[in-house]
Amino acid sequence: MGPRVTKAVVSFEGILKRFPGVTALDGVSFDVSAGEVHALIGENGAGKSTLMKILAGAYRADEGTVRIDGHQVQIHGPEAGRGLGVRMIYQELTVLPNLDVGRNILLGREPTRRGLVNWRALYRQAQAILTQLGLDIDARTMVEDLAIGEQQMVEIARALVGDPKIIVLDEPTSSLTRSEEEALFDLVRRLKDRGVAILYISHRMEEIFLLADRVTVLRDGQWVATKPIGDVTEQDLIALMVGRDIDTSAKAPAHDAAPVVLEVRDLQAGPRVRGVSFAVEAGEVLGFSGLVGSGRTETALAVFGAEPHSGGEILLNGDRRTVHTPRDAIASGILYVPEDRKGLGLVLIHTVAENLALPSLPRFERRGLLDRRGERRFVAEWIEKLGVRTPSPDQQIEFLSGGNQQKVVLAKWLALGPKILILDEPTRGIDVGAKAEVFRLIREIAAQGVAVILISSELPEILRESNRIAVFHQGRIAGELDAADASEEAVMALAFGQDRQPDRTQMEASP
Ligand SMILES: Nc1ncnc2c1ncn2[C@@H]1O[C@H](COP(=O)(O)OP(=O)(O)OP(=O)(O)O)[C@@H](O)[C@H]1O
Numbered sequence: 001m002g003p004r005v006t007k008a009v010v011s012f013e014g015i016l017k018r019f020p021g022v023t024a025l026d027g028v029s030f031d032v033s034a035g036e037v038h039a040l041i042g043e044n045g046a047g048k049s050t051l052m053k054i055l056a057g058a059y060r061a062d063e064g065t066v067r068i069d070g071h072q073v074q075i076h077g078p079e080a081g082r083g084l085g086v087r088m089i090y091q092e093l094t095v096l097p098n099l100d101v102g103r104n105i106l107l108g109r110e111p112t113r114r115g116l117v118n119w120r121a122l123y124r125q126a127q128a129i130l131t132q133l134g135l136d137i138d139a140r141t142m143v144e145d146l147a148i149g150e151q152q153m154v155e156i157a158r159a160l161v162g163d164p165k166i167i168v169l170d171e172p173t174s175s176l177t178r179s180e181e182e183a184l185f186d187l188v189r190r191l192k193d194r195g196v197a198i199l200y201i202s203h204r205m206e207e208i209f210l211l212a213d214r215v216t217v218l219r220d221g222q223w224v225a226t227k228p229i230g231d232v233t234e235q236d237l238i239a240l241m242v243g244r245d246i247d248t249s250a251k252a253p254a255h256d257a258a259p260v261v262l263e264v265r266d267l268q269a270g271p272r273v274r275g276v277s278f279a280v281e282a283g284e285v286l287g288f289s290g291l292v293g294s295g296r297t298e299t300a301l302a303v304f305g306a307e308p309h310s311g312g313e314i315l316l317n318g319d320r321r322t323v324h325t326p327r328d329a330i331a332s333g334i335l336y337v338p339e340d341r342k343g344l345g346l347v348l349i350h351t352v353a354e355n356l357a358l359p360s361l362p363r364f365e366r367r368g369l370l371d372r373r374g375e376r377r378f379v380a381e382w383i384e385k386l387g388v389r390t391p392s393p394d395q396q397i398e399f400l401s402g403g404n405q406q407k408v409v410l411a412k413w414l415a416l417g418p419k420i421l422i423l424d425e426p427t428r429g430i431d432v433g434a435k436a437e438v439f440r441l442i443r444e445i446a447a448q449g450v451a452v453i454l455i456s457s458e459l460p461e462i463l464r465e466s467n468r469i470a471v472f473h474q475g476r477i478a479g480e481l482d483a484a485d486a487s488e489e490a491v492m493a494l495a496f497g498q499d500r501q502p503d504r505t506q507m508e509a510s511p
């Protein structure tokens with residue numbers, strides 16, 4: 001390895017963790033050094049978050065040892081983890097929306113003077129941390145008034161309080177904009193220079209190659225490899241994660257002209273949709289690209305009847321249709337799969353089977369009775385089709401890993417057999433293997449004549465998977481590009497309104 005002499009800050013030795021029906025971790029051992037960014041990768045459900053929760057004290061291992069600075073430690077609870085210098089930034093936000101930023105950052109560790117909270121010191125300290133992060137946020141702002149990406153940055157700010165020795169970032173960029181991402185990467189490098197050990201979980205390969213010194217791969221709860229990043233290629237890592245090769249470069253097949261199934265003319269809805277016109281043909285994949293707030297999601301919601309529109313027309317197969325509610329839309333064969341799986345897509349306390357079958361239930365009704373066996377078969381088929389990792393169809397959805405929840409959302413809607421399918425950021429949080437599966441499925445659906453609208457902030461993804469790309473700019477479509485000869489630069493020029501030189505750091509990663 002490198003010339004630098006490093007010592008292990010964290011050592012995992014034979015960590016084993018079982019949940020009912022699943023062995024989440026099966027004898028995992030590896031070390032993390034001081035001043036190292038150590039990427040932890042693996043498919044959805046591989047055990048990454050579980051291992052980090054053990055380190056942070058949120059879960060206890062059934063077997064195995066964790067050492068910090070060479071000493072065996074018992075981490076009973078998050079406060080104990082914190083006391084040992086471990087800071088965890090979770091996949092899901094844990095900030096309290098109805099408190100201000102400063103109080104969130106210093107929650108439970110408020111500076112005091114004569115037994116009372118010293119508010120001036122609190123806001124000063126919080127502001128200093130925000131500045132350190134390069135954030136232009138006032139510590140007195142209420143968290144609920146911030147964008148999701150900013151809330152995520154507050155989450156990160158909170159981890160910097162005290163003297164962190166080990167920082168865990170679990171998919172930190174999934175809701176950050178490009179510029180917030182850059183700020184985060186800078187911060188990671190600075191922490192590394194200070195000798196902090198950083199564990200970095202991500203499904204995005206570019207990030208891993210940009211930041212990591214070493215990478216550990218987990219598969220099905222087992223340790224597969226730990227390698228210096230310079231010793232591996234992206235394809236090597238994919239093969240280690242999924243145990244086979246996956247081609248992530250092939251473009252979607254070309255689309256032959258077909259009848260227009262959906263045409264939208266001069267659609268107006270709320271402040272963000274200000275005259276949107278486009279058409280999509282049967283079997284075509286139309287990509288929606290653009291910056292945050294450019295109106296992509298809002299347009300989709302209006303077409304789906306989930307947001308009222310104040311002007312314009314929606315034509316289905318050439319007929320003017322009144323789509324006022326999602327129910328109208330579904331009845332007309334239009335489906336919208338939201339990006340926010342927790343808010344719109346899933347009932348967390350229900351099982352995988354219940355979530356999956358819910359919209360399809362009418363299909364299993366026979367003279368007022370439910371065909372249970374048919375329903376079970378249907379559920380099993382979709383679990384198999386999308387490779388949902390779950391111990392059983394009757395597992396509560398909240399215990400599935402993030403990516404597997406996303407697959408259930410997709411399966412639930414795809415199973416309805418829509419004519420027009422709108423997918424909003426369908427691959428956020430899912431692993432390379434599952435991404436390839438999702439796109440294989442989308443291509444298959446398009447090949448059956450379904451018109452697909454794909455909203456994605458990942459430019460390579462949209463360029464590869466679309467036949468045509470509509471680029472949004474300030475509530476209108478600034479231009480359309482044929483995906484065959486579109487480039488990232490061309491898309492960005494349109495996204496920025498063409499007159500400005502595009503700047504990749506400003507390309508937003510969330511709508
Ligand atoms: N509290 C829990 N109860 C039951 N099963 C759980 C619990 N937490 C995790 N699991 C299961 O343990 C396995 C590992 O999950 P984990 O969340 O660690 O995966 P992950 O690698 O972080 O995946 P992702 O990339 O999707 O976030 C999965 O099969 C998951 O369903």
Ligand SMILES: [Mg+2]
Binds near residue numbers: 048050402
């Ligand atoms: Mg996880």
